[in-house]
Amino acid sequence: MNYMITTKQLTKKYKSFVAVNNVSLNIRKGSIYGFLGPNGAGKSTTMKMLLGLTAPTKGSFTIDGKQFPNDRLSILKEVGSFIESPSFYANLTGRENLDIIRRILGLPRDSVTDALELVGLSEFGGRLAKKYSLGMKQRLGLAGALLGRPPVLILDEPTNGLDPSGIHEIRNLIKSLPGLYDCTVLISSHMLSEIELMADDIGILNHGRLLFEGSLDELRKNALQSGFAADHLEDMFLSMVDKDNAGRKRRAKL
Amino acid sequence: MKTFTMELRKEKRTGIIPFMLAVGILGAAYAFAFFLVQKDTLLNLPLAPMDVLLTQMYGVIMVLNMFGIIVAACMIYNMEFKGNAVKKMYMLPVRVPVMYFCKFLILTTMLFLAMVFQNLALTRIGLTDLPQGSFEFETQLAFAAYTFITSMPVLSLMVFLSSRSPNMWVPLGIGVAGFLSGMALASPDNVLLLIHPFVIMLKPAAAMNIQPNTIVVVFSLVETAGFLFFGLWAAEYLRYE
Numbered sequence: 247m248n249y250m251i252t253t254k255q256l257t258k259k260y261k262s263f264v265a266v267n268n269v270s271l272n273i274r275k276g277s278i279y280g281f282l283g284p285n286g287a288g289k290s291t292t293m294k295m296l297l298g299l300t301a302p303t304k305g306s307f308t309i310d311g312k313q314f315p316n317d318r319l320s321i322l323k324e325v326g327s328f329i330e331s332p333s334f335y336a337n338l339t340g341r342e343n344l345d346i347i348r349r350i351l352g353l354p355r356d357s358v359t360d361a362l363e364l365v366g367l368s369e370f371g372g373r374l375a376k377k378y379s380l381g382m383k384q385r386l387g388l389a390g391a392l393l394g395r396p397p398v399l400i401l402d403e404p405t406n407g408l409d410p411s412g413i414h415e416i417r418n419l420i421k422s423l424p425g426l427y428d429c430t431v432l433i434s435s436h437m438l439s440e441i442e443l444m445a446d447d448i449g450i451l452n453h454g455r456l457l458f459e460g461s462l463d464e465l466r467k468n469a470l471q472s473g474f475a476a477d478h479l480e481d482m483f484l485s486m487v488d489k490d491n492a493g494r495k496r497r498a499k500l
Numbered sequence: 501m502k503t504f505t506m507e508l509r510k511e512k513r514t515g516i517i518p519f520m521l522a523v524g525i526l527g528a529a530y531a532f533a534f535f536l537v538q539k540d541t542l543l544n545l546p547l548a549p550m551d552v553l554l555t556q557m558y559g560v561i562m563v564l565n566m567f568g569i570i571v572a573a574c575m576i577y578n579m580e581f582k583g584n585a586v587k588k589m590y591m592l593p594v595r596v597p598v599m600y601f602c603k604f605l606i607l608t609t610m611l612f613l614a615m616v617f618q619n620l621a622l623t624r625i626g627l628t629d630l631p632q633g634s635f636e637f638e639t640q641l642a643f644a645a646y647t648f649i650t651s652m653p654v655l656s657l658m659v660f661l662s663s664r665s666p667n668m669w670v671p672l673g674i675g676v677a678g679f680l681s682g683m684a685l686a687s688p689d690n691v692l693l694l695i696h697p698f699v700i701m702l703k704p705a706a707a708m709n710i711q712p713n714t715i716v717v718v719f720s721l722v723e724t725a726g727f728l729f730f731g732l733w734a735a736e737y738l739r740y741e
Binding site: 327 | 588
């Protein structure tokens with residue numbers, strides 16, 4: 247199998263708290279990988295480690311065959327990212343913000359227009375980023391990730407703050423990316439229905455541990471074998487997380 | 501060069517460049533106004549004309565420069581933290597220490613330009629208002645270099661502090677505290693007090709002659725390089741979490 251992102255026993259500890267516990271992910275090239283988990287499960291921390299924002303306590307990972315931290319700069323050249331909340335220069339316009347990123351990546355001028363068009367911000371490119379609404383800031387963050395159409399996209403809750411039509415639009419955009427230019431997408435979201443509609447593979451994280459990794463069909467089979475409802479991703483996700491939480495509680499009591 | 505140009509683009513609408521130019525123009529205007537009003541009193545002081553020109557006005561000019569450095573250093577990093585932009589920089593193939601160094605260079609250049617304005621005003625006063633033949637350009641140049649070098653530790657420290665504090669009021673508060681404590685400690689002739697970067701910047705203003713003090717220069721260079729090194733190291737290793 248041709249994997250774009252692989253992690254081996256990735257672990258992050260903050261003093262005695264284990265945020266990510268021996269997580270081994272295998273993300274296929276050209277696929278959309280939905281990363282699910284309740285709040286504090288370790289999704290964002292895992293993504294931050296993949297981007298070098300925080301150092302792993304243990305374990306390693308490769309992106310497109312490149313190892314971190316030795317190939318940090320060449321990895322970051324290939325990865326478009328959006329983590330937690332949009333990051334931007336408040337004193338610059340949307341277009342100027344993207345131009346800064348474009349210059350860093352050494353991309354042609356028209357890539358800014360392309361990214362603004364992709365996220366539907368062309369009309370507002372000349373407005374100061376600090377005057378953007380939350381949804382527009384979110385789109386600007388996405389445009390920054392999509393700039394130059396990178397082969398890998400790491401998106402953490404990219405539809406937060408968007409209205410229903412915005413969510414629909416961004417979902418369709420993300421869904422179209424692998425077909426458009428063979429892009430690999432790692433996306434986390436609380437909106438399970440969204441993930442169900444766009445992801446090829448799923449990873450479920452709870453309390454830092456990877457409970458499941460595989461395709462939606464495999465998840466369905468797994469749920470049926472365990473006697474869980476398998477109609478919707480939400481049912482399967484909740485059953486799996488509840489079972490894990492109950493097991494943790496039992497172990498804690500012992 | 502690419503990062504330097506990019507950093508300059510980022511400064512758009514932050515007001516740092518006009519602010520530092522205003523500091524220089526204000527310092528120059530103060531020198532003109534002060535000499536215009538106090539010319540006779542100043543020239544009757546028991547000091548050499550060049551000492552009068554360079555030491556009697558430097559106190560206020562230095563305070564202007566010091567506050568200029570403090571505020572500009574806070575502003576230059578505040579824009580990185582304001583919209584969480586620095587987080588994006590860490591996710592891009594950019595060397596953050598180079599970004600830090602470019603910000604340091606921009607502030608140094610702006611301070612240099614501000615001091616050029618101020619010294620041009622002093623040159624003009626020296627040529628027109630000092631007794632015939634008493635103006636010495638080399639002496640002024642040496643004093644200008646001395647005051648620039650002694651200003652650098654504060655600049656280096658302030659860039660370092662503002663790069664580590666997402667809350668702009670923290671480095672601003674430390675800067676004001678540094679100024680006040682520096683004022684209190686500038687006069688005593690204790691070499692150990694030169695560890696305090698604000699004391700170093702105040703030294704030329706506290707002295708009654710214009711001869712550069714070698715020990716002060718050495719301390720200035722060491723502290724400037726030291727704070728710059730800490731800043732670069734922190735930018736490389738103390739990542740956004």
